[in-house]
Amino acid sequence: MSTVLKELNQTRQQLISHPVIRSTLAANPPSAARELITQLQHQNGIPASSSTMYRAKETVATEMFSEDRTTVKLLPSYLKEFQRLNPGTFTALECYKTGHFRRAIMVMNPKWFLKGQGVYGVDAAHMKHRRYNGIKIILVGRDGNFSNRVAAVAIDPVEISTTTLGSLGV
Known part of the structure; x- marks a missing residue:
């Protein structure tokens, strides 16, 4: 696996576990990836790409809201x-x-x-x-x-x- 791909996976994993992403989605599940990027940048100064945030959002939302x-x-x-x-x-x-x-x-x-x-x-x-x-x-x-x-x-x-x-x- 290339170093670049490995770094992207780590970034996605970091976004998945980040409390700002989780709390924002819990309060407003239909939040767009762009809104999450803005929120994360504003509160923690952490940049993220749209595609990575979109995949992280889908993972977190599925985990939080999927029906048992x-x-x-x-x-x-x-x-x-x-x-x-x-x-x-x-x-x-x-x-x-x-x-x-x-x-x-x-x-x-x-x-x-x-x-x-x-x-x-x-x-x-x-x-x-x-x-x-x-x-x-x-x-x-x-x-x-x-x-x-x-x-x-x-x-x-x-x-x-x-x-x-x-x-x-x-």
């Missing part, structure tokens, strides 16, 4: 067990034909909110994950003690609508 397939496979049994242990709750999970996760919903027992104030609010946020760019929707109900309680949680690949809720059986 075992965890995803456990989700259906987790939701069933949650529903079994909490009578009156509703859970549903859908996957694509390929077996990849599509969407899920968990609705708490409505009886838990009967003595509440009848005040509900919805919050939705776009998820930032390399393998799933869906919407997380949370329905919150206010109880008699003026405390907010989660009434339902849904994760969907598109913004949820009444049609989506209906197709999930809600």
Whole structure:
């Protein structure tokens, strides 16, 4: 192996383990290689080429955000067990034909909110994950003690609508 290639590999390895790269990607996964180069130069005065940074970014992002397939496979049994242990709750999970996760919903027992104030609010946020760019929707109900309680949680690949809720059986 040539000395130049060996040095490039070392540089890539140094970038992969550098805390600036890791913390920047943890805070903002879609950061471009150019942004990471600027951040590294600004904070530590370390230069890096675009191609090396791009490869380092891909390696770090894959390591940080890759899904453990075992965890995803456990989700259906987790939701069933949650529903079994909490009578009156509703859970549903859908996957694509390929077996990849599509969407899920968990609705708490409505009886838990009967003595509440009848005040509900919805919050939705776009998820930032390399393998799933869906919407997380949370329905919150206010109880008699003026405390907010989660009434339902849904994760969907598109913004949820009444049609989506209906197709999930809600």
